[in-house]
Amino acid sequence: GESVGLHLPTLSVQEGDNSIINCAYSNSASDYFIWYKQESGKGPQFIIDIRSNMDKRQGQRVTVLLNKTVKHLSLQIAATQPGDSAVYFCAENIGGGYQKVTFGTGTKLQVIP
Amino acid sequence: SQTIHQWPATLVQPVGSPLSLECTVEGTSNPNLYWYRQAAGRGLQLLFYSVGIGQISSEVPQNLSASRPQDRQFILSSKKLLLSDSGFYLCAWQGNGGYTFGSGTRLTVV
Numbered sequence: 001g002e003s004v005g006l007h008l009p010t011l012s013v014q015e016g017d018n019s020i021i022n023c024a025y026s027n028s029a030s031d032y033f034i035w036y037k038q039e040s041g042k043g044p045q046f047i048i049d050i051r052s053n054m055d056k057r058q059g060q061r062v063t064v065l066l067n068k069t070v071k072h073l074s075l076q077i078a079a080t081q082p083g084d085s086a087v088y089f090c091a092e093n094i095g096g097g098y099q100k101v102t103f104g105t106g107t108k109l110q111v112i113p
Numbered sequence: 114s115q116t117i118h119q120w121p122a123t124l125v126q127p128v129g130s131p132l133s134l135e136c137t138v139e140g141t142s143n144p145n146l147y148w149y150r151q152a153a154g155r156g157l158q159l160l161f162y163s164v165g166i167g168q169i170s171s172e173v174p175q176n177l178s179a180s181r182p183q184d185r186q187f188i189l190s191s192k193k194l195l196l197s198d199s200g201f202y203l204c205a206w207q208g209n210g211g212y213t214f215g216s217g218t219r220l221t222v223v
Contacts, residue, residue: 089157
């Protein structure tokens with residue numbers, strides 16, 4: 001669920017290494033999941049999504065893994081670059097349609113050059 | 114293609130002054146529209162959402178209000194700003210599951 005009042009957890013990664021950002025969701029009825037990237041001073045931007053009938057989906061340098069058994073979602077970024085430094089939010093939705101999206105806490109990714 | 118416009122980008126307002134932030138969407142009709150607030154270093158807090166003209170749902174009690182005078186226009190307002198209203202305000206529209214966000218307005222109440 002949302003934790004809007006908490007400071008964001010931070011993940012520091014060396015440039016070139018792989019990053020793994022984790023997210024736990026609470027609603028077992030959620031069947032559509034999205035990862036967003038928010039750079040400083042900008043609005044969140046869509047990265048990748050996955051539906052509950054899949055457990056893995058790959059994009060360009062990013063992979064999302066879904067474990068419905070433990071209600072866990074992860075975003076893997078390969079060969080992390082300085083431009084990947086941002087806050088990453090997971091989001092869940094029921095039905096993948098016009099329902100409210102629930103956002104996770106967010107994780108701040110810092111890439112060390 | 115669909116686009117979302119939000120303005121102004123930054124705003125400094127004195128305590129007690131009114132507020133009006135505007136958001137418009139292009140390239141879609143009857144969108145679900147949302148206002149979020151984000152405190153520095155924090156997550157996203159849903160303030161209001163609207164599924165149609167004149168239809169506003171408030172998520173949290175607060176000093177703000179929202180209106181939807183036209184299908185693709187969503188306005189966030191306040192009659193008298195408080196210091197605690199400072200933050201980063203984001204408008205979003207929902208298409209086919211996910212959200213598209215505006216560029217945000219950084220509001221500082223002094």
